[in-house]
Amino acid sequence: MKKHSDEDIKKALSKLPAMEDRQLKERLYQKVSSRVNKPQRKVAPWLFPGLATVAVLLVLAVFVPVFFSNSGMLTVEESADRADQSAESSTANEETSPSLDSSSSENGEKSSETKEAEPSSEEESLPAEEDEEEEPKADESKVAEDRKAQETELDSLILASEESGLTTLSYPGKNAEIILPTVQKQQESEEFSPERYGLADRVVDDLKYEVNETEGSAVVTFPDGFSVNGTAWASAIIESIRWDLENFQLQEISVQTDSGDPVNLGSYGEISEVPVIQQGEYIFQLYQYEASSERFLAPISVEGSLTFREALSLMKEKGKGLYVSPAVPEHVQFTSTTIDQGIMNIQVEHESWASEQQLLTMVEAILVTAGQFGFERVKFNGMNVSEFSTYDLEEPIDVPERMNPVMDQ
Amino acid sequence: MRTFFDELYDNYHHDLFQFLVYMVKDRSLAEDLVQDVYVRVMKSYESFNGKSSEKTWLFSIARHVAIDYFRKQKRKRNRFMEFFDWTEKGEQIKDQNKMPEEIAVQNDEIQRVYQALDQCTVDQRSVLIFRFIQGMSIKETAEILSWSESKVKTTQHRAMKALKMILEDMEEGRGNREEA
Numbered sequence: 001m002k003k004h005s006d007e008d009i010k011k012a013l014s015k016l017p018a019m020e021d022r023q024l025k026e027r028l029y030q031k032v033s034s035r036v037n038k039p040q041r042k043v044a045p046w047l048f049p050g051l052a053t054v055a056v057l058l059v060l061a062v063f064v065p066v067f068f069s070n071s072g073m074l075t076v077e078e079s080a081d082r083a084d085q086s087a088e089s090s091t092a093n094e095e096t097s098p099s100l101d102s103s104s105s106e107n108g109e110k111s112s113e114t115k116e117a118e119p120s121s122e123e124e125s126l127p128a129e130e131d132e133e134e135e136p137k138a139d140e141s142k143v144a145e146d147r148k149a150q151e152t153e154l155d156s157l158i159l160a161s162e163e164s165g166l167t168t169l170s171y172p173g174k175n176a177e178i179i180l181p182t183v184q185k186q187q188e189s190e191e192f193s194p195e196r197y198g199l200a201d202r203v204v205d206d207l208k209y210e211v212n213e214t215e216g217s218a219v220v221t222f223p224d225g226f227s228v229n230g231t232a233w234a235s236a237i238i239e240s241i242r243w244d245l246e247n248f249q250l251q252e253i254s255v256q257t258d259s260g261d262p263v264n265l266g267s268y269g270e271i272s273e274v275p276v277i278q279q280g281e282y283i284f285q286l287y288q289y290e291a292s293s294e295r296f297l298a299p300i301s302v303e304g305s306l307t308f309r310e311a312l313s314l315m316k317e318k319g320k321g322l323y324v325s326p327a328v329p330e331h332v333q334f335t336s337t338t339i340d341q342g343i344m345n346i347q348v349e350h351e352s353w354a355s356e357q358q359l360l361t362m363v364e365a366i367l368v369t370a371g372q373f374g375f376e377r378v379k380f381n382g383m384n385v386s387e388f389s390t391y392d393l394e395e396p397i398d399v400p401e402r403m404n405p406v407m408d409q
Numbered sequence: 410m411r412t413f414f415d416e417l418y419d420n421y422h423h424d425l426f427q428f429l430v431y432m433v434k435d436r437s438l439a440e441d442l443v444q445d446v447y448v449r450v451m452k453s454y455e456s457f458n459g460k461s462s463e464k465t466w467l468f469s470i471a472r473h474v475a476i477d478y479f480r481k482q483k484r485k486r487n488r489f490m491e492f493f494d495w496t497e498k499g500e501q502i503k504d505q506n507k508m509p510e511e512i513a514v515q516n517d518e519i520q521r522v523y524q525a526l527d528q529c530t531v532d533q534r535s536v537l538i539f540r541f542i543q544g545m546s547i548k549e550t551a552e553i554l555s556w557s558e559s560k561v562k563t564t565q566h567r568a569m570k571a572l573k574m575i576l577e578d579m580e581e582g583r584g585n586r587e588e589a
Contacts, residue, residue, distance in 0.1 A: 004573045012522040013541035017511040021426040023440055029414055032447040036410070174555065193532065195555065196476055290453060291473040 154357055154389050157297045158364050158400035159183055166402065170243040171199040172236045173298065174289045175322035179239040180296045181246065182404045197296075197406060198289025198323075203233065204240045216251040220274070224258045228266040237265065238274055243299070246277050247402065279374040283311050284365045284403075285320055286327045295361070296404045297368055298324055308344065308373045309337040315369060327365030329358060335382075343396045344375040348382045360389050364400070371399035410451060417450065421467055424543055428468065431538045432475040434527060436509055442478060446471045468553040472535055479531060525575040533568035540565055 021028075159166075170181045171194045180199060184192055194201055208221040220241055228234045245253060253274040255263045262270040280302075287298035300320045302311065312334040316326050331351040338345045346366070353359045363380065370378045379396040386394050425446065430439040449470050512523045526534055532554075539550040540561075547565075551558045 004576055006569050009522070009569055009572055009576070010541050012518055013537060014544070015515075015519055016431070016523060016542050017515065017519075018423070019427055019430045019436065019439075019509065019511055021422065021440065021443065022436075023443075025418055025422075028418075028444065028447070029411070031444050032414065032451060033410065035444070035448045036451045195532075196480075200555075201560075291449065291470045293473075293477055 154360050155295060156360065156364065156389065157295065157404060158368060159402040159405045168244055168247050168402070169202065170204075170240040171197075171202055172240070173287050173296075173321070173323055174198060174200055175324070176200065176232055176236065177321040178287065178298050178300065178324065179236060179243050180287055180298055180404060181243040182296070182406045183402045184405075185407055188407065192406065196292075197294040198287075198292030199296075202240065203236045204244065207241070209245065211245065211248055211250070213248060216249070218245050218248065218250050218253045220253060220255045222255065222257050222263045226257065226263065231267045234265040234268050238268070241274050242277050250276050252276065277372075279372065280305060280308075280311070282369070282372050283315050284327065284368045284372070285315060286325050286361060286365065287321075287323055288325070289323050294406075297327070297365055299372075300324070307337075308370065308375070309334055311369055311373060312337065312346070312366065315365060328362050329354070332362065339375075342375075343377045343379050344370055345379045345381060348380055350383070353385075356388055359383075359385065360391075363391060363393075363397075364403075367397060367399045368403050375399060413454060414447065414451070417447070417463070417467060421464055425467065425471055427543065428471055428538055429475060430509075431526065431542060432472075432531075432534060433478065434523075438478075442471075442474050445474045449474065462552070465549070465552045468539075469555065472553065476531060521576055521579050522572070525572055525579060528575045529568055529571050532564055533571060536561060536564045537568050537572070 165186050166183050167186045167189055168181050169184055169189055169192070170179045172179055182197075182199075206223055206226070209218055210221070211218040228237065241253065241255070253276055255271060255274055257263055262272040264270050282299040282301055284297045285300050286295055288295045298321075302314060306314065312328070315328045316330060316332065318326055320326075329350075333349040334346055335349055336345075336347040338347075366380075367378055377396040377398055380393050383393050386392065391397055422443075426439060426443055429442050429446070430436055433439055433442065446467070450467060453470075508520065508523070512520055515523075526537065529537065535554065536550060539545045539553065540547070545553075547558050547561050550556075551561045554561065556564075
């Protein structure tokens with residue numbers, strides 16, 4: 001077997017032939033410019049097929065039961081058919097819900113109508129299930145699959161359910177102004193490439209964490225002779241430590257060198273403690289590096305002690321950093337915030353939503369901010385959308401435990 | 410827009426296409442991706458802050474376009490695998506018919522290097538293409554990848570090592586087949 005030297009390989013690589021693009025420059029330009037100048041669709045492409053499907057289903061919903069009852073078919077079959085229709089109409093309804101445009105309230109009504117229709121058809125199909133379970137089950141799984149497919153197209157920035165084996169690792173953004181906590185599977189974290197997500201390399205990889213959850217304290221050990229260049233670097237280290245350990249809900253974070261001395265952090269001087277994250281210290285906006293398709297909820301520190309309503313207003317403000325944008329659209333107004341039986345009620349006034357994704361991102365950013373302000377459940381009022389993605393806006397929603405999951409690597 | 414496109418095309422198109430075609434190993438796909446790169450570039454030209462050079466910026470976008478493509482492929486593949494649960498066999502399925510004619514006419518060693526590139530990680534492949542196929546400096550490569558120069562050197566070292574092992578495995582496999 002031949003042994004290859006570095007030089008052999010470099011030579012072979014440099015000999016790889018030039019590949020010519022066979023597209024003509026003019027043709028390429030035409031294709032590019034037609035895509036760049038393509039006018040934004042005013043009507044979503046699925047709207048007309050979606051409406052047509054809804055219309056067909058409505059017609060079927062009226063005629064099929066009549067047909068079957070007239071022909072004296074068994075109740076079992078009738079209810080199975082209805083369940084099927086309810087499944088399909090609920091899917092169709094979800095397909096129409098992203099429109100959320102100027103006719104958002106109309107859609108809201110439609111969706112609530114469909115929603116109301118669902119339980120009744122389920123009620124009718126329930127007795128049938130006792131007799132024959134297979135068909136309704138198949139319908140249910142179809143609904144679940146359809147819903148799952150719909151959800152996967154939306155980009156959720158939070159982790160709704162806590163899983164074991166997760167770890168929080170914080171990365172600076174490319175702007176080096178903010179620190180972005182991410183949630184990763186422990187066994188995958190070593191392979192994680194921040195670059196792919198538009199993040200910078202971690203600044204605390206050399207540090208060791210010892211967490212004592214019983215006492216609510218942690219000790220962070222820096223290597224002896226650790227040094228930092230500049231205030232931004234020092235600040236990134238401190239923020240990374242705080243966010244890395246945020247999930248443990250600690251009372252105290254001590255820092256020391258390997259030899260047990262205080263740590264010299266440049267302009268911060270010698271420090272032996274890092275303050276833990278307090279309630280109401282951060283609001284959340286959206287971070288996205290220019291060429292990356294990945295988005296993250298970005299903690300933006302706020303000055304002074306704000307009320308939650310003030311924090312919500314602040315979430316709409318631009319200019320919180322490079323690659324950072326508000327997660328709450330400008331047209332959204334928070335007219336009141338009240339606490340009732342531990343639930344934060346937010347009264348929202350808004351114009352049209354640009355997309356279901358915009359709405360989802362806003363709701364998640366608010367939930368995470370509410371969690372940061374110490375609330376456990378949030379009820380949105382006045383949204384004119386009842387159910388979308390995995391959320392039911394008619395009900396109070398639990399604030400998430402974790403944000404920014406990156407687990408498909 | 411036309412002038413800007415002409416400028417980019419005249420100065421960098423050859424290298425840009427070359428980079429994409431060696432990243433994705435498929436000429437017609439590279440032709441689609443190169444369009445995506447120009448579309449992103451044209452759309453975000455106003456936000457180009459001039460901190461990096463045009464070339465660095467262009468290749469950085471090209472790399473992200475390629476990475477986005479791989480991630481989409483991975484998601485699709487995962488769904489497919491979950492559906493059929495063919496994990497083992499699925500990983501082994503490779504399209505052997507995609508060797509471009511420019512490569513097919515080269516000697517065995519060049520063909521093997523071309524095939525071996527496929528088995529390096531995306532980061533390693535990017536570094537190998539920039540450094541040795543396109544002859545960029547470590548500094549230039551680091552700027553495009555937004556990495557430190559030392560990270561480029563480390564990745565390059567690992568890539569060379571990986572490539573060596575892959576080539577040796579390929580030759581060993583071929584030897585075994587010939588013996589058999």
